[in-house]
Amino acid sequence: MKIAIGGDHAGYEYKKEIISLLQSEGHQVEDFGPNSTDSVDYPDHVHPLANSVEQADCELGILICGSGNGVAMTANKHQGIRAALCWTEDLAELARQHNDANVIAIPARFVSLDIAKTMVSAFVSTDFEGGRHQNRVDKISC
Template identity: 70%
Template structure:
């Protein structure tokens, strides 16, 4: 699976941590940045990541910032993105199985790296259930 990674300076260390685990799991990834802990404007990284997921250049995306809110709001401006802010494994599973989320947003200041890893694993291995959920998901986009 090809994963798009991005976020902001508050999520940089978590992003680097998750890259190691993606490699161990055999996934490819594209790191959209940032590439240091220097202060940045997260939309500069989120928009290219969201575009890559929309175009099918990446199967799923993972965004990490301090609260997870800014990256989620930005990604969800894209009609083809369903970004879910999660803070535990169950939410990550439900985001995929019920909402067909294609971008996981992680709040680095509020979860441990261990929890981020568990959420990422759950997100990457949980399939969309379809069925009654597909009808709802089909009504999300405005355009």
């Protein structure tokens, strides 16, 4: 699977580790930055990532920032994006199963690296259930 990853300076250290995890699981990863812990404006990295997922260049996206809120808000401005802010493995699974989330937003300052990795693995390995959830997902976009 081809997966997009990005965020801001607060998520940089987690991003490096998650890229290694994904590659070890056989995924191709496109890194949208940032490339250091130097302060950045997260929309500069989120919009290109969201475009990539929206245009199906990448199947899923992973965004990491301090709270997860800014990256999720920015990604969700795109009509084809359903970004879910998650802080547990169960939420990551449910975001895929029930909401067909195509981007996960991870709050690096509020979850451990181990939890972040567990959420990412759950997110990329869980499928949308469809069925009764499809009608709801169809009503999300404006």
